[in-house]
Amino acid sequence: MSTGALPGFRDFYPEQFAQRAWLFERWRDVARRFGFVEYDGPPLEPLDLYTKKSGDEIVGQLYNFEDKGGRQVALRPEMTPTVARMVAARANALRKPVRWFSIPQLFRYERQQKGRLREHFQLNVDIFGESDVAADAELLAVACEIMRACGLGPDDVVARVSDRRLLTALVRGAGVADEAIPAVFAAVDKIERESQDALVKKMTDGGVPASAAGRVLELVRASDVEQLRTEYAGDGEVIAALERFDAYAELLGAHGVRDYLRLDLTIVRGLAYYTGIVFELFDAKGEFRAVCGGGRYDNLLAALGGVDMPALGFGLGDVVLGELLKARGKMPSGAAAIEFWVAPVETTHRLSAIEVARRLRADGLSVEYPLKAQTLSKQLKAAQAAGARRVVFVGDAFLERGEVEVKDFATGQQQASTLHLLALRAQEHA
Numbered sequence: 001m002s003t004g005a006l007p008g009f010r011d012f013y014p015e016q017f018a019q020r021a022w023l024f025e026r027w028r029d030v031a032r033r034f035g036f037v038e039y040d041g042p043p044l045e046p047l048d049l050y051t052k053k054s055g056d057e058i059v060g061q062l063y064n065f066e067d068k069g070g071r072q073v074a075l076r077p078e079m080t081p082t083v084a085r086m087v088a089a090r091a092n093a094l095r096k097p098v099r100w101f102s103i104p105q106l107f108r109y110e111r112q113q114k115g116r117l118r119e120h121f122q123l124n125v126d127i128f129g130e131s132d133v134a135a136d137a138e139l140l141a142v143a144c145e146i147m148r149a150c151g152l153g154p155d156d157v158v159a160r161v162s163d164r165r166l167l168t169a170l171v172r173g174a175g176v177a178d179e180a181i182p183a184v185f186a187a188v189d190k191i192e193r194e195s196q197d198a199l200v201k202k203m204t205d206g207g208v209p210a211s212a213a214g215r216v217l218e219l220v221r222a223s224d225v226e227q228l229r230t231e232y233a234g235d236g237e238v239i240a241a242l243e244r245f246d247a248y249a250e251l252l253g254a255h256g257v258r259d260y261l262r263l264d265l266t267i268v269r270g271l272a273y274y275t276g277i278v279f280e281l282f283d284a285k286g287e288f289r290a291v292c293g294g295g296r297y298d299n300l301l302a303a304l305g306g307v308d309m310p311a312l313g314f315g316l317g318d319v320v321l322g323e324l325l326k327a328r329g330k331m332p333s334g335a336a337a338i339e340f341w342v343a344p345v346e347t348t349h350r351l352s353a354i355e356v357a358r359r360l361r362a363d364g365l366s367v368e369y370p371l372k373a374q375t376l377s378k379q380l381k382a383a384q385a386a387g388a389r390r391v392v393f394v395g396d397a398f399l400e401r402g403e404v405e406v407k408d409f410a411t412g413q414q415q416a417s418t419l420h421l422l423a424l425r426a427q428e429h430a
């Protein structure tokens, strides 16, 4: 038997687990500050939850099988269908707008590559029941504030934003019939990965006139708001979408995250259900895949649960963000740390050492002591390996006067102390 995990799956040894916990703490803290509440759903869902609305790409990556009851099921590859189903089921009872977040582990049988594994954790932040563009801005502000909480500013990360309604209007203006629009989205979604000829072919195969195909690619590549405003001055749909984008940018200014924003019509999102403003966050140097992606999906609840409720959200994965933070030296090492190593000076002090450890632990401090008899020099090495900040020597003074000697590794200082004082000081430093 191999001792390794399956390809694309990770073992979280304590260092990696600590880094994951560090990320999750930041995610939860920002979500909480924005008034979002946490939920979860089942990791296994009926297969047709995904085959109906997520689109071919994700359906091709499903971990699906027949369960012992003959049901067709799949491990969740994304959270959106689950949360849409859950909200639709209680649509009337929930206070609107619904502001929910979750950190599910997701499973996709992907071709393994940098930034893509077969499982990942994904923060999902979603708002239900609000169609105002202020909700779109609030959502992107959450994502940007998370970047900030991880130490990534607008020089490190850009939010590339588009609006499927704007793209639809432009494409219609270029003479593309509505039935052919999905082919345009599919081609634009691959604009950075496929050749011009392949993109044009994708579109013409889907019913887009060849002349329009070239023009659409030019327009999205330029992503020039002012050019669009002049060129499409007479097109109400385009102008309305541009005005919405202006309002969005203004709102993001008030949120203090305007500098992250960039209009980029090449962003359409691979998932089929998006209907409005869509976005992806990338590292500013363009070295990594998307850190985060999301947008408005106003029709999904109607499709899955028969409830007409606008919705929007994003998914932010732990893999790319982790790679980016490590590359920029912004990820803590994840090395273990405890507050105290309690060292019995002689073997005869072992029970006293356990009592000291117990009392410090009762005060909420993290404490280790040797589980077998060890010389003091071995203990000091063990204490450092355990990441202890201080060593508490327990000897005769403890038995006589309740006193211990405390050595601080950072300052090198050593002094006598009572347990009470020690706990107080440690809590002050925590």
Ligand code: HAM
Residues within 6 Å of the ligand: 077, 078, 079, 080, 108, 110, 115, 116, 117, 118, 119, 120, 122, 124, 125, 126, 271, 290, 291, 292, 293, 294, 295, 312, 313, 314, 315, 316, 317, 318, 319, 320, 321
């Ligand atoms: P997505 O673009 O498929 O969107 O995934 C969002 C993010 O999850 C990606 O930007 C990436 O960071 C991460 N991610 C996705 N697949 C993998 C993978 N195989 N390995 C590592 N990381 C990955 C969604 O899933 C939408 N359901 C998000 C959403 C929520 N939209 C609305 N609400």
